[in-house]
Amino acid sequence: MKTADPELMRAINRFYVMDAIRRFGPLSRVEISQLTELSPTTVSAITAALLDDRLIIPLQLGAVRDAGRGRPRVMLKLNPDAAHVVGVKLAHDQITVGVTNFCGDILRSLALPIRIDRQTASVIADLVEDGVRRCVGDAGLDIAHISGVCVGLPGVVERAAGVCRQSPILQERDVPFGADLSHRLGVPASIDSDVNLVTLAEHWFGQARGLNDFLVVNVERSLGLGILHNGDLFRGANGLSPDLGDLMVRPLNGGGRLADVASEASVSIEAEALLRGGDADSRLHQGRAMALLLKRAAAGDKRCARVLAAAGEALGFAVASLITLFAPPKVIISGRAMATSDHFIEPLRNAVAALLPASLADVSEIIVREWSDGNWVQGAAAMTLRDLYGAPWGTTGPAPIREALSPPLGES
Amino acid sequence: MKTADPELMRAINRFYVMDAIRRFGPLSRVEISQLTELSPTTVSAITAALLDDRLIIPLQLGAVRDAGRGRPRVMLKLNPDAAHVVGVKLAHDQITVGVTNFCGDILRSLALPIRIDRQTASVIADLVEDGVRRCVGDAGLDIAHISGVCVGLPGVVERAAGVCRQSPILQERDVPFGADLSHRLGVPASIDSDVNLVTLAEHWFGQARGLNDFLVVNVERSLGLGILHNGDLFRGANGLSPDLGDLMVRPLNGGGRLADVASEASVSIEAEALLRGGDADSRLHQGRAMALLLKRAAAGDKRCARVLAAAGEALGFAVASLITLFAPPKVIISGRAMATSDHFIEPLRNAVAALLPASLADVSEIIVREWSDGNWVQGAAAMTLRDLYGAPWGTTGPAPIREALSPPLGES
DNA sequence: TTCTTTTTCTCCGAGATACAAATTAAATCT
DNA sequence: AGATTTAATTTGTATCTCGGAGAAAAAGAA
Numbered sequence: 083m084k085t086a087d088p089e090l091m092r093a094i095n096r097f098y099v100m101d102a103i104r105r106f107g108p109l110s111r112v113e114i115s116q117l118t119e120l121s122p123t124t125v126s127a128i129t130a131a132l133l134d135d136r137l138i139i140p141l142q143l144g145a146v147r148d149a150g151r152g153r154p155r156v157m158l159k160l161n162p163d164a165a166h167v168v169g170v171k172l173a174h175d176q177i178t179v180g181v182t183n184f185c186g187d188i189l190r191s192l193a194l195p196i197r198i199d200r201q202t203a204s205v206i207a208d209l210v211e212d213g214v215r216r217c218v219g220d221a222g223l224d225i226a227h228i229s230g231v232c233v234g235l236p237g238v239v240e241r242a243a244g245v246c247r248q249s250p251i252l253q254e255r256d257v258p259f260g261a262d263l264s265h266r267l268g269v270p271a272s273i274d275s276d277v278n279l280v281t282l283a284e285h286w287f288g289q290a291r292g293l294n295d296f297l298v299v300n301v302e303r304s305l306g307l308g309i310l311h312n313g314d315l316f317r318g319a320n321g322l323s324p325d326l327g328d329l330m331v332r333p334l335n336g337g338g339r340l341a342d343v344a345s346e347a348s349v350s351i352e353a354e355a356l357l358r359g360g361d362a363d364s365r366l367h368q369g370r371a372m373a374l375l376l377k378r379a380a381a382g383d384k385r386c387a388r389v390l391a392a393a394g395e396a397l398g399f400a401v402a403s404l405i406t407l408f409a410p411p412k413v414i415i416s417g418r419a420m421a422t423s424d425h426f427i428e429p430l431r432n433a434v435a436a437l438l439p440a441s442l443a444d445v446s447e448i449i450v451r452e453w454s455d456g457n458w459v460q461g462a463a464a465m466t467l468r469d470l471y472g473a474p475w476g477t478t479g480p481a482p483i484r485e486a487l488s489p490p491l492g493e494s
Numbered sequence: 495m496k497t498a499d500p501e502l503m504r505a506i507n508r509f510y511v512m513d514a515i516r517r518f519g520p521l522s523r524v525e526i527s528q529l530t531e532l533s534p535t536t537v538s539a540i541t542a543a544l545l546d547d548r549l550i551i552p553l554q555l556g557a558v559r560d561a562g563r564g565r566p567r568v569m570l571k572l573n574p575d576a577a578h579v580v581g582v583k584l585a586h587d588q589i590t591v592g593v594t595n596f597c598g599d600i601l602r603s604l605a606l607p608i609r610i611d612r613q614t615a616s617v618i619a620d621l622v623e624d625g626v627r628r629c630v631g632d633a634g635l636d637i638a639h640i641s642g643v644c645v646g647l648p649g650v651v652e653r654a655a656g657v658c659r660q661s662p663i664l665q666e667r668d669v670p671f672g673a674d675l676s677h678r679l680g681v682p683a684s685i686d687s688d689v690n691l692v693t694l695a696e697h698w699f700g701q702a703r704g705l706n707d708f709l710v711v712n713v714e715r716s717l718g719l720g721i722l723h724n725g726d727l728f729r730g731a732n733g734l735s736p737d738l739g740d741l742m743v744r745p746l747n748g749g750g751r752l753a754d755v756a757s758e759a760s761v762s763i764e765a766e767a768l769l770r771g772g773d774a775d776s777r778l779h780q781g782r783a784m785a786l787l788l789k790r791a792a793a794g795d796k797r798c799a800r801v802l803a804a805a806g807e808a809l810g811f812a813v814a815s816l817i818t819l820f821a822p823p824k825v826i827i828s829g830r831a832m833a834t835s836d837h838f839i840e841p842l843r844n845a846v847a848a849l850l851p852a853s854l855a856d857v858s859e860i861i862v863r864e865w866s867d868g869n870w871v872q873g874a875a876a877m878t879l880r881d882l883y884g885a886p887w888g889t890t891g892p893a894p895i896r897e898a899l900s901p902p903l904g905e906s
Numbered sequence: 907t908t909c910t911t912t913t914t915c916t917c918c919g920a921g922a923t924a925c926a927a928a929t930t931a932a933a934t935c936t
Numbered sequence: 937a938g939a940t941t942t943a944a945t946t947t948g949t950a951t952c953t954c955g956g957a958g959a960a961a962a963a964g965a966a
Contacts, residue, residue: 085532086506087953088922094498095924112943120497121925126945152942153932238853248853255853295731307819311731318821319707319723319857328818328851330811339851399742403815406740407719409730439740439751441650441660441667445731499924500951507953523915533954538916564913565961910965917958922951929946936939 084474092128093474095120099128100137100471103160104185105292108141110155129158137164137184160185165229165470166221168214168269169462171276171455172206172235174199174251174303179213180459181221181228186287186467188456190221203257211266228269230466233259234276234458236304241274242321250304250327250341272466275323276300278315279461280416280453281308286464289451295410299326299401300453301417301426303347305340309408329403331396344397346372346420352389372419379425390420391429398433405438405446416451496886504540505886507532511540512549512883515572516597517704520553522567541570549576549596572597577641577882578633580626580681581874583688583867584618584647586611586663586715591625592871593633593640598699598879600868602633615669623678640681642878645671646688646870648716653686654733662716662739662753684878687735688712690727691873692828692865693720698876701863707822711738711813712865713829713838715759717752721820741815743808756809758784758832764801784831791837802832803841810845817850817858828863 084090098118103109106117115125132138141157164184171178177198180191194213198206210233218225237249244260246252263271281298284290290310298308307326309316318324327341342348353375378386401413420426427450434448496502510530515521518529527537544550553569576596583590589610592603606625610618622645630637649661656672658664675683693710696702702722710720719738721728730736739753754760765787790798813825832838839862846860 085510085530085953086503088503088924088951089953091498091500091503091923091952098497110943118497122944123926123946124924127923130945150942151934151940153944155943311728316723318819319823322821324819324821325851328854329815330818330849403741406742407730407736407819409734409736411731437742439737442740497924500953501924503923503952524913534915535917535955536953539953542916562913563911563963565915567914908966910963912963913961915958915960918956920953920955922953924949924951926949927947929944931944932942934939934941936937 090474093472095124096128096132097471097473099125099132100160103138103158104286104471108157108159110157112155114158133158135164136161162187165467166218166223166227167229167463167466167470168218168231169279169459169466170210170214170231170233171279171458171462172198172210172233172251173276177206177209177213178455178458179210179217180456180463181217181223182460182463182467184467184470186460186463188459188463189223190217191456191459192217192220193455198251200253203252203254203259206252207259207262207266210263214267225267225269228267229470231263231267231269231271232279232462232465233263233271233273234279234462234465235259235273236276236302236306238325239273239275239278239323240321241272241278241317241323244271244273246273247322248325250347270466274462274465275306275308275325276458277306277308278323279458279465281310281315281461282464282468283457283461284414284416284451285310287460288457289414289449290412293412295408296412296414297401297404297408297410298414298416299397299404301344301346301397301415301421303345305345305397307404309410311408326400329400331399340396340400344393344400346417349375349389349393349420353386356385356389376419376423376425379423387425390423390425393420394426394429395433398430399437401430401448402434402437405434405442409442409445411446413446413448414451415448416453418452422450422452502886505884507536508540508544509883509885511537511544512572515550515570516698516883520569520571522569524567526570545570547576548573574599577879578630578635578639579641579875579878579882580630580643581691581871581878582622582626582643582645583691583870583874584610584622584645584663585688589618589621589625590867590870591622591629592868592875593629593635594872594875596879596882598872598875600871600875601635602629603867603871604629604632605867610663612665615664615666615671618664619671619674619678622675626679637679637681640679641882643675643679643681643683644691644874644877645675645683645685646691646874646877647671647685648688648714648718650737651685651687651690651735652733653684653690653729653735656683656685658685659734662759686874686877687718687720687737688870689718689720690729690735691870691877693722693727693873694876694880695869695873696826696828696863697722699872700869701826701861702824705824707820708824708826709816709820709822710826710828711809711816713756713758713809713827713833715757717757717809719816721822723820738812741812743811752808752812756805756812758829761787761801761805761832765798768797768801788831788835788837791835799837802835802837805832806838806841807845810842811849813842813860814846814849817846817854821854821857823858825858825860826863827860828865830864834862834864 099114102114102117111125115122138158139161141159162183162185166183169180175197177194181189235249238247246257246259248255259273260271277300290296294313296310300306305326307324329340331340331343350372354371357374375386379390415421511526514526514529523537527534550570551573553571574595574597578595581592587609589606593601647661650659652659658669658671660667671685672683689712702708706725708722712718717738719736741752743752762784765783769786787798791802827833
């Protein structure tokens with residue numbers, strides 16, 4: 083455990099200042115002082131140090147003369163060039179790479195449409211390494227100036243260990259991507275559940291800006307769950323990110339894993355069967371099947387709509403359970419094609435409404451969000467930036483509990 | 495938000511010291527220094543203050559001469575008489591009251607077997623007030639010397655507000671028990687979900703001592719869920735404790751609320767129907783029905799066993815979902831009659847095993863724990879004591895977010 | 907008994923921090 | 937040019953942790 087000393091104190095307050103500047107645009111020292119409730123003296127000292135480290139810079143736009151008489155405020159903002167980070171997203175059919183600056187602005191991104199379903203982890207690592215190097219080069223940067231890389235992928239990921247325990251896009255288990263990429267690139271690399279990245283992106287840049295509690299349910303080929311609780315990402319007991327796909331929607335008989343009922347992968351398969359059966363055209367890729375299904379449903383095809391509705395209801399069941407457990411003010415359903423279809427969302431909403439107890443009926447607002455590659459990349463960047471900002475949380479925890487640390491004790 | 499200043503620093507370190515003493519029995523200053531990684535100087539200063547406040551006292555048992563030559567260690571322990579707190583548990587058919595000292599030892603307890611199902615909140619408050627006054631008196635204490643009261647009850651409780659949003663044992667909703675009792679007794683009173691109390695009791699005194707992550711599933715007339723995450727009680731977004739009974743075990747058609755399938759209340763009703771049907775004896779109270787059901791099942795009655803198994807399986811479904819979400823090393827099933835029956839537990843274990851994905855098969859150990867009234871009271875006491883120890887957590891949180899606090903900002 | 911050794915604990919000064927009050931800085935208004 | 941106003945910095949004080957020196961309290965040795 084970390085004991086409280088002046089250093090920690092400073093770290094905490096410095097983070098408050100950085101956080102305020104990041105969230106509320108350019109700020110003057112007085113404003114920071116009001117926002118953080120730190121004394122002007124302290125803010126002055128901290129900002130001086132930050133300026134010295136070139137993490138923030140004064141915004142010398144003579145522009146904003148704020149109607150005042152006295153000495154003009156010096157607006158401070160993050161220094162975009164203080165650091166650069168790389169975000170990577172692995173999906174079953176694409177690798178997306180992006181480089182952002184210290185503010186999270188995407189400088190350059192790169193999409194590699196490659197099916198990595200059946201590749202070995204080391205081949206994927208090769209692809210990622212190449213992609214990162216190329217993207218960094220295209221952005222006119224040197225890899226040595228990159229402060230960190232974060233890779234997001236679906237599945238169960240243990241961030242602290244840098245290991246992907248299990249993923250729908252990997253055949254192997256316990257893949258140590260973190261250490262591998264760190265070594266390959268010579269840059270600190272981390273991995274995380276892709277949903278956690280969206281969740282953080284929502285918190286930093288998106289609809290849940292400044293919201294301390296919300297859920298993100300990501301509907302893609304697989305299903306992911308991101309939880310922000312008390313302003314921090316919630317991770318399972320061992321730092322394992324929860325996997326929504328493994329939730330069961332029906333006990334024993336009948337249903338099964340949620341991923342087998344409500345993911346794009348499963349719906350695609352159903353769609354394929356349905357469309358191939360009723361139609362002469364028997365050549366359908368999965369992606370096409372989904373597109374066609376959505377189109378037909380929109381056109382009024384009842385059977386197609388029913389397929390989407392079933393998936394929506396199943397996910398609604400899970401969402402209702404989650405709301406019962408977490409009571410978040412917002413639930414964000416994010417995804418691409420299917421997740422944004424009304425034929426999917428409406429049944430989902432209805433299922434949630436039907437299943438939720440009266441006492442929780444109105445606590446959660448369910449909103450839908452379509453995601454682009456850029457959002458993922460920004461999320462991955464935010465994950466790395468958060469460390470650079472130096473958030474000292476988790477350091478001050480309630481309990482150390484290393485019985486091993488202290489000899490016999492208690493019986494002494 | 496709370497900014498970091500020397501005062502907070504001290505508060506944090508003082509808590510570390512208190513926590514170490516509480517958990518590892520009488521300790522000398524050197525031992526505290528090793529455990530907390532604070533310098534001997536600091537420990538000396540903090541313990542001096544604590545001694546001054548009479549929160550801890552030296553253990554002057556000349557007894558433990560530890561083989562050494564030098565100056566003997568002065569063992570420090572919590573001062574049992576530093577404070578006294580009262581714990582109350584409300585159940586549908588009983589009010590339990592207990593007084594403990596600063597160490598959590600139960601000095602006196604009192605069980606009032608009263609059905610409060612159909613009472614109004616104010617009648618219940620009357621009963622609680624009387625019970626507390628009597629129990630405190632019986633313990634030879636004055637109510638003015640009580641530092642705090644904590645009431646545990648099933649249902650959805652918002653501890654911070656002191657309000658019970660909804661409870662199976664209350665007809666009314668949004669009952670402000672906290673403020674009411676504070677006012678009646680002239681003593682700080684808080685309320686919390688009963689399961690949170692068991693959870694804390696397990697963490698402080700029970701099987702999960704020193705374990706940072708675990709779940710408690712409480713099976714009584716209603717179903718409760720307690721979550722300890724990162725060494726702290728997990729509360730829903732608004733500080734609402736989650737209610738397991740409201741979880742749905744089957745989507746839409748079929749099943750319904752978990753409480754209607756797997757609680758003692760629901761099983762009792764089934765048992766009553768079953769036993770009354772097959773037996774001449776048609777006069778059965780609920781409590782008797784459960785007892786008889788268990789007896790019959792134990793004697794080999796297949797139909798009775800089946801009723802228990804169905805409940806076990808339903809709860810197993812929920813537990814599997816929880817494990818997928820939280821991945822806790824331990825899940826404690828706590829309760830009384832039904833929860834400890836093998837005819838209930840074995841199906842539960844089997845259901846969990848069948849439903850859990852392979853990757854999570856071995857992460858959670860499910861253990862069963864029978865609870866006595868004393869444990870509840872100790873939990874309630876621990877909840878209050880925790881505040882007295884002055885845990886400063888939650889004060890240092892990542893995000894303030896009071897947009898209202900700062901005027902236009904961001905656009906300035 | 908008296909002195910040495912050993913271990914525990916406390917006092918002292920250094921270093922770092924936050925904060926309040928006073929001071930300086932940089933504009934506008936008269 | 938001087939007064940006024942607001943922003944930011946400097947100065948001084950109090951608190952905290954920590955390392956090292958010193959005092960305390962026992963056991964062992966002479």
